Amino acid sequence: DTEVTQTPKHLVMGMTNKKSLKCEQHMGHRAMYWYKQKAKKPPELMFVYSYEKLSINESVPSRFSPECPNSSLLNLHLHALQPEDSALYLCASSQDGRSGINYGYTFGSGTRLTVV
Amino acid sequence: GENVEQHPSTLSVQEGDSAVIKCTYSDSASNYFPWYKQELGKGPQLIIDIRSNVGEKKDQRIAVTLNKTAKHFSLHITETQPEDSAVYFCAARPNTNAGKSTFGDGTTLTVKP
Numbered sequence: 001d002t003e004v005t006q007t008p009k010h011l012v013m014g015m016t017n018k019k020s021l022k023c024e025q026h027m028g029h030r031a032m033y034w035y036k037q038k039a040k041k042p043p044e045l046m047f048v049y050s051y052e053k054l055s056i057n058e059s060v061p062s063r064f065s066p067e068c069p070n071s072s073l074l075n076l077h078l079h080a081l082q083p084e085d086s087a088l089y090l091c092a093s094s095q096d097g098r099s100g101i102n103y104g105y106t107f108g109s110g111t112r113l114t115v116v
Numbered sequence: 117g118e119n120v121e122q123h124p125s126t127l128s129v130q131e132g133d134s135a136v137i138k139c140t141y142s143d144s145a146s147n148y149f150p151w152y153k154q155e156l157g158k159g160p161q162l163i164i165d166i167r168s169n170v171g172e173k174k175d176q177r178i179a180v181t182l183n184k185t186a187k188h189f190s191l192h193i194t195e196t197q198p199e200d201s202a203v204y205f206c207a208a209r210p211n212t213n214a215g216k217s218t219f220g221d222g223t224t225l226t227v228k229p
Contacts (some may be wrong), residue, residue: 004159009133040222041221041222042205042220042221042222043205043219045216048216056216057167082132090160092159100147100211101150102209102211103154104162104165105150105152105160105162105217106162107152107159107161109157109159110159111160
């Protein structure tokens, strides 16, 4: 299995709603990422998990809350979002380990989020 | 921090022609340079990568070259096909801040049949 699976594919939520995005991979990758991508822009890093521990938070507002329940799963909990948070949210994983060698990312297809 | 510049922002070629996309980076600590292809409605897909101890790498119709001294790397696509039409992103990763890639702004490639 060489895929990163994201659910749901599309999500429309109100500004007072609470929702969660889910990401799953079974490649044995120990690094997992959340990215945000606006139209015609490159992906923008939000969070990095390494060995199930949060290693990088790119000063993301607290209305976004990541969670890594185990080595295969990554969640992004959303609460009280703003319309400007509407974007494509991408999950990725990589083979990065404790050797210090960097690897490329396997991205999921993303969740298209619309905040109304 | 790292800064990656990518050119051109748009590129249109005739089917069968070659396409070249160039990126420059600023951080001499960067040692891993992947290229991603993003088709409409999909996530980016890793298509080729190169490490700083290598000058060139080829995989069928695509190749990447790296000039560490000048801090630039390029993607070359030969014999382009309509299915090569997509947005291409270069990226650079340093050997510190593990996991933190810096992406270029992307190149929209259109291959006309």
